[in-house]
Amino acid sequence: MAADAFDYVVVGAGLAGAATAWQLAARGHQVAVVERSVPANDAGSSHGSARIFRYAYAEAEYSAWVKESLAGWEELARLAGQPLITPTGCVDYGQDRRPHELADVLERTGIGHELLSAEEARGRWPQFAFDTEVLWHQGAGVIDAHETVHTMVRAAVGHGARLYEDWDLAGARRSGAGYLLTNRRGEQLEAGHLVVAAGGWLPGLLGGLDLPAEFLAALPAFTVRQETAFHFPYRDQPAPGTFWPTFIHKRPGIQTYGLPGGRDADFRGQKLAEFNGGRTIPDASAQDGLIDPAHRARIIDYVKQYLPGLVPEPYAETTCLFTNTPNEDFIIDTADGVTVLSPCSGHGAKFAPLLGSLAADLATGSAVVPARFRPSLAAAAGRPA
Template sequence: MMGGRHVVVIEAGLTGSATAWRLARHGIRVTLLERDAPASVLGSSHGSARIFRYAYPDPLYADLVRRARTDWAELEEASGVPLFTAHGAVDHGSLRDTPRLAEVLTSLGVRSELLPPEEARRRWPHMVFGTPVLWQPDAGVVDAQTAAEAMTRLAAESGAEVRTGTEAGAVRRTRSGFAVDVGPSGAAPSVGDTLHATDVVVAAGGWLPRLLPALPLPAAFRASLPPFTVRKEQVFHFRWRDPAAAWPTFIHDESGTLVYGLPGGRDAGFAGQKVAVFDGGPVLSSAADPDRTIDPSNRARVTAYVQEFLPGLHPEPYAEAACLFTSTPTEDFVIDTADHLTLLAACSGHAAKFAPLLGRLTADHVLGIDPTPPRFRPFTA
């Protein structure tokens, strides 16, 4: 093992499993703790369908997407499992600024096409467009749950110890690093069941607000962190009227309401489009909040949107689900360290598309191989 280091990674969602895989490939001793199972329904990484899009007005993120696509291909090759499906993506709406998005993608060499609304309606007659449309032919959908499971397996094959059904309790500093109390999920860790580590990576997603107060972090580090907001996102599946029609993923930003949609994958039987209002649900205290009920007013709001803008769908949801978005005010990620304790808060509702790359960035950050973008380091930048 490299340098005698032992890194404990807390939670095996997309980013935690990616970090464990990357660290283990470097020859680091890794223990990956997951309170349930990889990509558990208790967190944010479950399900088969997340949008992979290139269109960001910020060149930093657009370039990271470009880099992440290579990492997804690497992960598919390493795991032998298909994880990316090309559907293309469209962005439109009066607040989406598609000319700016096209300009950024062109500067990075990413294929895109800016279409007048009449041309977009000709290509996708099952959708309604009233503004210029940005088409990204190389975008698509990634399978979040299968990816997290694959990266957990690859981490184990590279030497990592994976403990499912295991919850991290207290994290204490010791003279040589950290002591992490562990035990069965939902029960107090038994006395003496302690892991000793040189480094800890907390990739807890919606569980972070619950864990953060107990982490041994310097006051200055805590003060530098942005607030983390956990929101119950609610998604609805609508059947395609014509199953043979080509449906891209989409983002539609109009009048201050951002709606997104994508082919729903196996989550709902490969039979329709998943549609939701971004940040349309209530705020929760953390992932520990058990409320996963669907708000009827949210369902009615999304159904009304489908009736107006997506005539190619039957306007009655045939499946629905709640998931968690954990966001920072700027929607930036956090990858920062205080004395060998690293927070990986890759959240804000748009992290899934970056998952293998975020694992690489975090592993490199922990090992001091490559500097993390300063915007992700509120304390050490």
């Protein structure tokens, strides 16, 4: 029996993969999405209802790309029939967060913000114990990742895409002008072009994709971490329809972030995590979901010192995956009919609709993507990636 054939097969139905499938299908291509489990499953990086949407970056390019993503978010909200980003605003502070420099970036990119002294900020948000000046930008918020993924998958299917759940890719080999994909059960699909958006599973897949050695050598080393997030209850529950701001606090030796927990924790508290505070694992298959007691104790101590508005006793905790590149840049690169899409390092969610457009542009050859996302170009030119 001949394998089903598609112009494009997207591997992974998380935020990046779903966005790419949506864009490719909307452009009239025959598209399949293969997912090892189900879209937005909790073994990946795109599950749950709480991801930070923010504009503050040390580099103006990234802040500008957040602005560019807004049209896509508006379209997704229309398709979902509900907002997918809850506005909360964000506070950035800490010696190593450099709020003044972030304010300069937002000024250059035309994004509304305020720069406050620690005293002014404590007067506005007494639930925080700010230790430096504070950047406030009111356009930030919280993304519902689960609903976003499912909205994009529904949109892709509405344009004719096929979704294959429980389809665990084992490998892909060149076949004619395209690729023959095989899953763990031996089932096969044919793809004219392959888009791999596998998140923390990517390091374990790359060697089985029949890619040129020089392309693989140009890719950065991907580091997968099993991160831990803790939910702490509010001392005083915010009034209905009001929210704590999200925050990023960066000081020597530690960067923490937090946001309203949403459905993930019954709206009862704030979700907190330490950026790259979890253990390194080879790839997503090695995650065990266990919480490190020492890490829990470190975050509890942090809450006691810096978040007086929370009860320093977590009522819920979970693990998730971060797939990191050394410089925290995304990877959107292509070779020999395979596009590798890894919007990693814990900050890709806010760009989801834009990333889908960029990956579709690159896969179809209709437009270029920023060169910083394509390490193969630097390698071909003899420059360090």
